[in-house]
Amino acid sequence: MTLTELKYIVAVAREKHFGKAAEACFVSQPTLSVAIKKLEEELELKIFERNASEIAVTPLGEQIVRQAQTVLEQAAAIKEIAKRGKDPLAGPLKLGVIYTIGPYLLPNLVRQVIERTPQMPLMLQENFTVKLLEQLRLGEIDCAILAEPFPDTNLAIAPLYDEPFMAAVPASHPLAKRKAITTDEIKNETMLLLGTGHCFRDHVLEVCPEFARFSSDTEGIRKSFEGSSLETIKHMVAAGMGVTLVPRLSVPRSALDGSADNSQDLGDASFVHYLPFDGDPPTRRVVLAWRRSFTRYEAIAELRNAVYACELPGVKRLS
Numbered sequence: 164m165t166l167t168e169l170k171y172i173v174a175v176a177r178e179k180h181f182g183k184a185a186e187a188c189f190v191s192q193p194t195l196s197v198a199i200k201k202l203e204e205e206l207e208l209k210i211f212e213r214n215a216s217e218i219a220v221t222p223l224g225e226q227i228v229r230q231a232q233t234v235l236e237q238a239a240a241i242k243e244i245a246k247r248g249k250d251p252l253a254g255p256l257k258l259g260v261i262y263t264i265g266p267y268l269l270p271n272l273v274r275q276v277i278e279r280t281p282q283m284p285l286m287l288q289e290n291f292t293v294k295l296l297e298q299l300r301l302g303e304i305d306c307a308i309l310a311e312p313f314p315d316t317n318l319a320i321a322p323l324y325d326e327p328f329m330a331a332v333p334a335s336h337p338l339a340k341r342k343a344i345t346t347d348e349i350k351n352e353t354m355l356l357l358g359t360g361h362c363f364r365d366h367v368l369e370v371c372p373e374f375a376r377f378s379s380d381t382e383g384i385r386k387s388f389e390g391s392s393l394e395t396i397k398h399m400v401a402a403g404m405g406v407t408l409v410p411r412l413s414v415p416r417s418a419l420d421g422s423a424d425n426s427q428d429l430g431d432a433s434f435v436h437y438l439p440f441d442g443d444p445p446t447r448r449v450v451l452a453w454r455r456s457f458t459r460y461e462a463i464a465e466l467r468n469a470v471y472a473c474e475l476p477g478v479k480r481l482s
Contacts, residue, residue: 166238168202169231171195172210176228177301179218233456236302240458251461252283258466259288259295259307263363263393264449267412268308268473275469283462291360299454306453306463308470310362318452321463322481323470327444328370329414331397332406334434344438346370346445353405355396363393363447367408370445400435409437410447411477448481 174184175195185192203210210224220228260269269287276285288295288304295307296316308323330349332338338348357364396407414437451470453463471480 164202164205166235168198169234171198172202172224172228173231173235173301175199175211175218176220176224177303181218232300232302236454236456239302240456243458250282251459252280252465254282255284255286256306256459256462256466257286257288257304259290259298259304261292261295261307261309261362262289263357263361263410263413264308264310265289266394267410268470271473272469275472276466279469279472280465283465292362293360299452302454305457305459306451306466309450309452310366311448311450313362317455319455319457321451321467323449323451323467324475324481325446325448325479327411327446327477328366328408328440329411329444330406330438330440331400331409331414331435332438333400333403334436335403336406336436338406338438339436341438343441345441349406355399355405355407357393357396358391363410366445366447370408397435408445412475414477416476 171184171188171190174187175181178184178187181196182192185195188195199210206227208223209221210227212219212221265287273285273287276283288298290298292309292313295304295309296313296318298304299307299318300316330338330344332352338344338352354367356367393409393413397409399405400407451463451467457463
């Protein structure tokens with residue numbers, strides 16, 4: 164049994180395809196297949212069930228793949244220990260970020276990291292929460308910036324900030340004349356939502372749970388529309404298709420400082436008006452998560468410090 168063979172079975176379990184796994188490991192498919200067959204013969208069991216249409220991991224194979232991942236992480240940790248003796252921050256840090264945080268935090272965060280720890284470049288991955296959690300488990304990324312809640316996966320968690328939501332309405336909408344809004348006032352509006360898979364969709368539905376049923380009835384066609392990204396939804400708001408909720412960091416500074424009459428020019432005759440909520444606004448908690456077995460503690464600490472050094476208007480930093 165070798166580390167290379169363990170790497171191969173982890174890749175096949177992830178890709179569910181021998182050819183794609185071979186590409187990911189930079190070897191030919193026959194080389195990968197022969198190595199896995201050799202390992203199965205050594206262990207005297209099947210790790211994978213093979214048929215014409217798909218590759219499935221056997222129940223015992225699942226346990227073996229999980230242990231293989233742990234062994235690979237521990238082997239990598241030996242190299243990390245050696246690196247830390249020279250420079251604890253040397254080498255890239257693989258960071259995952261959910262779609263509704265990345266575009267608004269990363270420009271500032273990347274600049275902070277470059278200035279503070281140039282020897283630790285960020286390798287970035289944007290994805291859904293579920294996918295990032297899987298990538299963390301498999302060691303494909305080192306850490307991730309996520310919004311709670313998410314399934315308990317025995318990760319180490321450090322809070323970063325609490326971010327309030329704001330309402331986005333067309334500038335021509337009667338609510339646009341208000342200085343603040345309540346959740347009750349948007350319950351009768353057409354709500355624009357992110358598609359299934361976005362955790363921010365779930366956050367919006369927590370604030371306005373009555374919209375959860377609209378996707379399954381005829382009224383939902385009128386009352387709820389979906390967009391692929393927050394920026395797409397903002398364009399839909401500008402076009403007068405409805406209202407939505409957005410996280411505070413996604414609101415352009417010009418929309419709040421008076422330079423654009425509290426509106427965002429979207430490149431046409433339409434505008435979006437942003438409104439805070441009266442009282443305690445709905446919020447989401449943004450956290451940094453990483454595997455407990457990850458050994459680059461200094462890298463995690465420096466990344467947190469870089470986040471805290473970012474301009475985060477309207478959010479509450481947490482320590």
